[in-house]
Amino acid sequence: xxxxxxxxxxxxxxxxxxxxxxxxxxxxxxxxxxxxxxxxxxxxxxxxxxxxxxxxxxxxxxxxxxxxxxxxxxxxxxxxxxxxxxxxxxxxxxxxxxxxxxxxxxxxxxxxxxxxxxxxxxxxxxxxxxxxxxxxxxxxxxxxxxxxxxxxxxxxxxxxxxxxxxxxxxxxxxxxxxxxxxxxxxxxxxxxxxxxxxxxxxxxxxxxxxxxxxxxxxxxxxxxxxxxxxxxxxxxxxxxxxxxxxxxxxxxxxxxxxxxxxxxxxxxxxxxxxxxxxxxxxxxxxxxxxxxxxxxxxxxxxxxxxxxxxxxxxxxxxxxxxxxxxxxxxxxxxxxxxxxxxxxxxxxxxxxxxx
Numbered sequence: 001x002x003x004x005x006x007x008x009x010x011x012x013x014x015x016x017x018x019x020x021x022x023x024x025x026x027x028x029x030x031x032x033x034x035x036x037x038x039x040x041x042x043x044x045x046x047x048x049x050x051x052x053x054x055x056x057x058x059x060x061x062x063x064x065x066x067x068x069x070x071x072x073x074x075x076x077x078x079x080x081x082x083x084x085x086x087x088x089x090x091x092x093x094x095x096x097x098x099x100x101x102x103x104x105x106x107x108x109x110x111x112x113x114x115x116x117x118x119x120x121x122x123x124x125x126x127x128x129x130x131x132x133x134x135x136x137x138x139x140x141x142x143x144x145x146x147x148x149x150x151x152x153x154x155x156x157x158x159x160x161x162x163x164x165x166x167x168x169x170x171x172x173x174x175x176x177x178x179x180x181x182x183x184x185x186x187x188x189x190x191x192x193x194x195x196x197x198x199x200x201x202x203x204x205x206x207x208x209x210x211x212x213x214x215x216x217x218x219x220x221x222x223x224x225x226x227x228x229x230x231x232x233x234x235x236x237x238x239x240x241x242x243x244x245x246x247x248x249x250x251x252x253x254x255x256x257x258x259x260x261x262x263x264x265x266x267x268x269x270x271x272x273x274x275x276x277x278x279x280x281x282x283x284x285x286x287x288x289x290x291x292x293x294x295x296x297x298x299x300x301x302x303x304x305x306x307x308x309x310x311x312x313x314x315x316x317x318x319x320x321x322x323x324x325x326x327x328x329x330x331x332x333x334x335x336x337x338x339x340x341x342x343x344x345x346x347x348x349x350x351x352x353x354x355x
Contacts, residue, residue: 002329007071010062012038013352025330025344029337035352036333040303046070047113058089113301114285131259139193146189153182165248180233186254194219205283213263222256275310299328
């Protein structure tokens with residue numbers, strides 16, 4: 001997947017922005033506060049239909065304006081698609097080749113960007129729900145059956161929580177049984193995904209950092225997963241019925257599962273330095289990138305905002321050597337121009353304009 005050009009209208013500090021992009025590496029540099037991150041934010045919105053900085057459309061639209069838009073040409077294998085996204089305070093409209101697109105999930109599973117940003121690193125470190133959201137998206141892309149099973153689980157938990165709030169005990173056993181069956185499917189999918197990640201994660205971490213510690217991704221279900229028998233899961237749910245009735249919602253299940261990184265015996269949020277957190281999360285994103293290629297021959301767009309902060313020069317060199325060898329389209333923001341030739345284009349941004 002390659003974005004050949006992008007046009008912005010009233011997006012953040014860009015009244016109008018139009019440029020051709022390199023299919024390889026796009027290095028966007030300039031002083032802080034000039035609009036570098038706004039460009040890669042628009043790339044992320046184009047691919048994922050969301051910002052990595054805000055949940056409010058009003059924050060994306062230029063001050064005192066009523067709407068913004070993103071237009072782009074995307075080459076996907078032998079096809080070229082023309083994308084238009086109109087953003088207003090009320091919502092967004094998406095057009096693919098001038099035809100309205102109403103299915104967000106299908107769009108996201110067709111055009112994907114993996115973003116490595118200070119915001120994503122912070123959310124991954126501090127917000128379990130953001131980790132689940134991130135992995136749900138990735139597993140859905142790798143395994144379309146997972147997406148179907150996840151939608152089924154979401155419907156079940158809505159019904160079960162409604163029963164718990166109403167204290168309706170008559171139907172609860174039926175929904176707990178459905179909950180256990182659905183949870184089993186998701187837990188199996190997640191275990192298999194983590195197993196695939198850990199086939200490559202350690203080697204990519206060594207390649208990116210030059211360090212030899214054993215880095216692995218850990219999946220920690222809230223339900224006891226030693227025995228993924230449906231009856232065993234159902235018994236766990238039945239044992240906490242009164243607790244759930246008191247609270248009015250489901251307290252255990254896939255919606256409460258945890259994911260974290262572990263380096264040797266160190267758990268990420270408890271022991272990693274900020275630099276370690278950045279390089280291990282970069283290793284995770286690059287491992288996902290490899291899985292997407294090996295399973296679907298798909299190269300997502302890679303976005304690296306403020307990539308090199310808090311990384312020492314040796315690690316920076318390792319990272320650059322990895323990035324120039326892969327076939328993804330890459331966007332990097334930096335405060336300085338690269339000190340050595342790279343395959344692609346450099347853009348200097350000053351006051352919302354390319355210089």
